[in-house]
Amino acid sequence: MQQTQLADAIGRSNGSTATRVGQARGGKVAAIVATGALMATTGAAQAAITVPQEMLDVFTDLATAFGTLVAAGAILFGVIRGAIALFKLAGRVFSAAGA
Structure with a gap:
């Protein structure tokens, strides 16, 4: 080679x-x-290694807040995406009807 x-x-x-x-x-x-x-x-x-309970509580609260934000973002994305899909569908229906 x-x-x-x-x-x-x-x-x-x-x-x-x-x-x-x-x-x-x-x-x-x-x-x-x-x-x-x-x-x-x-x-x-x-x-x-021992981690103080206060530190665990802080990270648990941060994880809960982050999970809430991610869930809210997913719901908002779904609402916006659904509204866009409805407007596209309505546009097709009305254009097919000749309006």
Whole structure:
């Protein structure tokens, strides 16, 4: 397989002699996944984080407010979209009737 200069430079800068995408990234992805799994297991065994109830209450209130805004936006969108659809339908009906 013929290597291009760009592929060769990328392979060297990544510390890999393989220049195909699957070969060059395969080893690094496996190493990253293994490192992440190791850090997750050791971190979970040593970390005990407590969050104050006041902070949980604040974020619960924020989530409720955000959900209310999203629901109101969805309802408003539906009302506007429905009104536009009705006007288009009325326009077709009246144009077909010759008005």
